Amino acid sequence: MKTLTLKLLLAILISTTIAPNAMADMSKAGKEAMVAAGHIMFKHRCQSCHSNNLSKPSYGPTLKKVYGRKAGSIVGFNYSDALRKSGIVWNETTLRKWISSNKEMMPGTRMRHVGVTDKAEQNFLIEYLKHISK
Ligand code: HEC
Numbered sequence: 665m666k667t668l669t670l671k672l673l674l675a676i677l678i679s680t681t682i683a684p685n686a687m688a689d690m691s692k693a694g695k696e697a698m699v700a701a702g703h704i705m706f707k708h709r710c711q712s713c714h715s716n717n718l719s720k721p722s723y724g725p726t727l728k729k730v731y732g733r734k735a736g737s738i739v740g741f742n743y744s745d746a747l748r749k750s751g752i753v754w755n756e757t758t759l760r761k762w763i764s765s766n767k768e769m770m771p772g773t774r775m776r777h778v779g780v781t782d783k784a785e786q787n788f789l790i791e792y793l794k795h796i797s798k
Contacts (some may be wrong), residue, residue: 687787688743695791702792705785708776712765724775730754746772747748759793 687698706716706727712723720726725738732755735784736748750770752758761769780786 687791698788699795702788702790702795705735705780706792709780709789713775727793727796729797731759731794733797740789744768744772744774747774754793756790759790780793 671784680789687695690698706714710727713722714727715722716726716728718726725743726739732753733753735750735754735758737741747770754762761787763778765777765779765781766773767777780789
């Protein structure tokens with residue numbers, strides 16, 4: 665019984681310290697800074713293939729409104745079968761996995777391997793993608 669309680673406490677502690685929602689206490693200025701940093705990351709790592717608006721065509725599907733979107737759902741874009749049939753919804757967890765290693769997460773995707781493995785850089789990008797999805 666005692667070890668169970670201890671294990672439970674440990675699990676809660678771990679889940680709250682490494683939970684992705686570490687930005688909950690951030691000020692408005694801090695959040696703006698995250699979005700600005702994410703925009704820089706986007707320009708360097710994603711913009712060659714993805715647009716951030718709905719009108720501009722690009723090699724990859726637009727990432728405007730990607731947050732909360734069902735994967736492979738932009739009408740008219742020629743997705744791989746892997747992505748179209750994945751059943752994924754783009755949220756914090758799935759986006760983090762995708763940008764850290766999309767090929768590993770989804771064998772068969774047409775997106776070239778993108779490896780953003782730094783946690784802070786992932787956070788920047790995710791904040792930016794949320795921002796352009798409002
Ligand atoms: C070399 C071009 C290229 C780069 C660079 C690239 N992508 Fe992609 N991306 C694609 C292609 C092509 C697809 C469609 C993949 C498929 O159909 O399997 C895609 C798909 C996606 C999707 C799925 C969208 C949907 O509608 O389901 C997301 C999310 C995404 N990319 C995010 C990113 C992010 C974030 C970056 C930058 C860190 C990035 N990509 C960099 C080409 C690229």
